[in-house]
Amino acid sequence: MCEGSVSTYRWEPGRLPTASIVTSADDLGRFVLSQLGAGPQVVSPASRELLHTGVGKSEQFAYAMGWREGTTAGVPSLWHGGALPSYRGAVVMLPQSQSGVIVLTDVSSMFADHTREIAAGVVALLEERPVPSGIRPLRQTYLVIAVLSLLLVTFAVRGLVRAIANRGPKLKRSSVITFDIVLPLLGVFMAPRLAGVPLRAMWEGAPDLTLTIAILVVLSFATGAIKLSRRETPGAATVG
Secondary structure (H helix, E strand, O other), X not given: OEEOOOOOOOOOHHHOOOOOOOOOHHHHHHHHHHHOOOOOOOOOHHHHHHHOOOOEEOOOEEEOOOOEEEEEOXXXXXXXXXXXXXXXXXXXXXXXXXXXXXXXXXXXXXXXXXXXXXXHXXXXXXXXXXXXXXXXXXHHHHHHHHHHXXXXXXXXXXXXXXXXXXXXXXXXXXXXXXXXXXXXXXXXXXXXXXXXXXXXXXXXXXXXXXXXXXXXXXXXXXXXXXXHHOOOOOOOOOOO
């Protein structure tokens, strides 16, 4: 769910046009100042204005050339963020006050953009606006996920123990194959699609959650294999 230790950065040349640029807070600060029109300029003011003009509109922002044009804590702003396993960042520019907020962390999560939330809080303080409410602490999110994961693993272990002890209802072979083998296997293939990230990225960004899924699949396979191996042959008498 969240990695607190720094991982080795994996070079991804295919993402370079949109992400995977390694920088420092110092250099990023100079970049933001330049984008705001201060310091050495690489492009003309007209080109800079064009870069910041959103055209692809959605409910929350309009997408410009690498920037999202909208509001942060109720203040007109341009912003963008980035995320990699163990790293996440957010940049917010406030053209009206010629200021900006940069948040870089060595922690990343698939479940919330904490850098964006921190940046919004700082913007609210800078602009003397109410601090945005309704932000769900990651601690609560992780607690819910941990409890659900523990429950699922407990039920899976219970099912395996019952299968070993040959207890529980006798299911048809097709039912055992469907519920203990096919559905878990289907879940492994569907999880990346539902999360919108490849399986490798899930492992890098949420190793604990991915490991939990793997444990559930292994337990389910083992339970199904035991059930199938103990299926009674047709015409056999039931003992006990």
